[in-house]
Amino acid sequence: MDPSQIEKVQLSPSEVLARYHRAMLDKSADDLADLYSVDAIHEFPMLFPGMPESYHGREEIRAGYRAAWAALPARVEEIGDVVLHQTADPEVIIVEQRVGCVLTATGRPFAANNLLVIRVHDGLITHVRDYLDALTLNQALNRLPAVLTLLAGDDAR
Numbered sequence: 001m002d003p004s005q006i007e008k009v010q011l012s013p014s015e016v017l018a019r020y021h022r023a024m025l026d027k028s029a030d031d032l033a034d035l036y037s038v039d040a041i042h043e044f045p046m047l048f049p050g051m052p053e054s055y056h057g058r059e060e061i062r063a064g065y066r067a068a069w070a071a072l073p074a075r076v077e078e079i080g081d082v083v084l085h086q087t088a089d090p091e092v093i094i095v096e097q098r099v100g101c102v103l104t105a106t107g108r109p110f111a112a113n114n115l116l117v118i119r120v121h122d123g124l125i126t127h128v129r130d131y132l133d134a135l136t137l138n139q140a141l142n143r144l145p146a147v148l149t150l151l152a153g154d155d156a157r
Helices: 013-026 029-033 058-071 134-140 144-151
Strands: 036-043 054-056 074-086 092-103 109-121 124-132
Touching: 013 029, 013 074, 013 092, 013 109, 013 124, 029 058, 036 058, 054 058, 109 134, 134 144
Parallel strands: 036 124
Antiparallel strands: 036 054, 074 092, 092 109, 109 124
């Protein structure tokens, strides 16, 4: 059969979420970015020093996550306590989850809660609001002084 005649299967929001989790566990910025539309937006509304307020576009998401994961002295070991909330809009899901990590230098485990609001259109993520428990993550990474500096207004995100 001619490849152009093969119907492209569109993923549901919950199927996209499963692949999103796999990309996080694999620390694969490519697999993660490939879940997004070309003009997608990924927002980080919570205060997190060193992170931008958002990524705009698939390639910025790819580059941003590649750099962030390369610099992060921790690895995601598990994603648990996942609660998936369907909304009145079939394109939008809300996800509560607990992300279990290990500091790579010490092997010390820690976990941070996370809430995602994900919009999926035509099988691709078009928008994410990523509410990460940044305080827990910053504490685990010994970055609380940077948070205090940011709160004092001495430094931009």
